[in-house]
Amino acid sequence: MSKIIITCAVTGSIHTPSMSPYLPITASEIAEGAIGAAEAGAAILHLHARDPANGRPSAEPAHFMGFLPQIKQRSDAVLNISTGGSATMTLAQRLAAPKLAEPEMCSLNMGTMNFALYPAAARITEWKHDWEKPFLEGSDDLVFKNTPRDMATILQEMGVERGARFEFECYDISHLYMLRHFVDRGLVQGPLFIQFVFGVLGGMGPDPENLTHMKLIADKLFGDAYAFSVLAAGRHQMPLITMSAILGGHVRVGLEDSLMISRGVLAKTNAEQVLKIRRIVEDLGREVASPAEVRAMLGLKGADRTAI
Ligand code: KMH
Ligand code: ZN
Numbered sequence: 001m002s003k004i005i006i007t008c009a010v011t012g013s014i015h016t017p018s019m020s021p022y023l024p025i026t027a028s029e030i031a032e033g034a035i036g037a038a039e040a041g042a043a044i045l046h047l048h049a050r051d052p053a054n055g056r057p058s059a060e061p062a063h064f065m066g067f068l069p070q071i072k073q074r075s076d077a078v079l080n081i082s083t084g085g086s087a088t089m090t091l092a093q094r095l096a097a098p099k100l101a102e103p104e105m106c107s108l109n110m111g112t113m114n115f116a117l118y119p120a121a122a123r124i125t126e127w128k129h130d131w132e133k134p135f136l137e138g139s140d141d142l143v144f145k146n147t148p149r150d151m152a153t154i155l156q157e158m159g160v161e162r163g164a165r166f167e168f169e170c171y172d173i174s175h176l177y178m179l180r181h182f183v184d185r186g187l188v189q190g191p192l193f194i195q196f197v198f199g200v201l202g203g204m205g206p207d208p209e210n211l212t213h214m215k216l217i218a219d220k221l222f223g224d225a226y227a228f229s230v231l232a233a234g235r236h237q238m239p240l241i242t243m244s245a246i247l248g249g250h251v252r253v254g255l256e257d258s259l260m261i262s263r264g265v266l267a268k269t270n271a272e273q274v275l276k277i278r279r280i281v282e283d284l285g286r287e288v289a290s291p292a293e294v295r296a297m298l299g300l301k302g303a304d305r306t307a308i
Contacts, residue, residue: 003289008042012256013057027066038075040274080105110175114202171203190225199233206236
């Protein structure tokens with residue numbers, strides 16, 4: 001089995017400040033969270049930005065540039081900037097910071113879907129900021145738009161024109177066939193890094209059968225031209241990424257995907273989750289890949305060719 005890639009998704013755009021006091025919000029919190037995760041063994045850092053004043057998901061390049069240079073200076077990890085942003089953002093907003101920073105990696109979401117966050121609102125009794133409740137409750141009538149034209153635009157503007165490689169976010173079997181379509185169109189070249197995403201309400205559920213089936217279909221569609229990673233939301237995170245490690249896949253942790261470190265216990269840092277999965281996978285006999293090894297595995301352009 002190949003060395004295992006640990007990705008850490010530091011803050012995301014799903015969780016809101018009232019859900020955990022440990023959710024990184026300011027530039028220094030995001031930078032410290034990312035650097036701590038890298039020091040713990042994360043080779044790829046998946047990054048979103050937030051408005052430091054209230055923790056709201058932000059597409060502002062200035063908010064990204066508040067932490068990107070620090071992370072680059074203080075770690076060798078691969079910087080992977082989300083092009084997904086939040087479902088509330090336009091594509092132009094979602095691409096503003098990635099186009100400016102020209103990172104080694106970007107995420108690419110492989111289909112339009114529902115991205116339902118509203119069930120979480122019912123569990124919050126005290127709100128820190130006015131925007132949180134409507135943000136979460138409004139997701140019952142929100143479409144996370146990723147049309148083929150949107151995907152082609154991202155592949156062109158981030159891949160062809162800026163040399164980024166992709167974390168292909170696949171929430172469903174249909175997304176694998178869409179990725180195959182873009183391979184056939186010549187807009188995507190291997191080695192492919194495919195993120196199987198479980199437990200988002202609007203995507204596939206966190207059932208182990210879905211993981212084995214996603215792998216079965218990805219094997220059929222991509223042969224040995226791909227590597228898969230797994231992320232799972234909330235309490236499903238550790239069981240499913242452990243299953244990925246057993247199946248020869250890679251793993252993603254981070255407070256973007258789960259706020260917990262164990263049942264009923266909030267994670268205080270991203271590094272805690274990195275260290276937990278690192279202990280598990282090393283006990284299973286997997287060796288953790290370094291950023292340099294990940295760059296070789298995924299054919300990345302190198303940290304010196306970013307604009308950060
Ligand atoms: N939030 C995760 C479920 C993206 O940033 O492009 C998927 C994700 C999407 O990370
Ligand atoms: Zn993300």
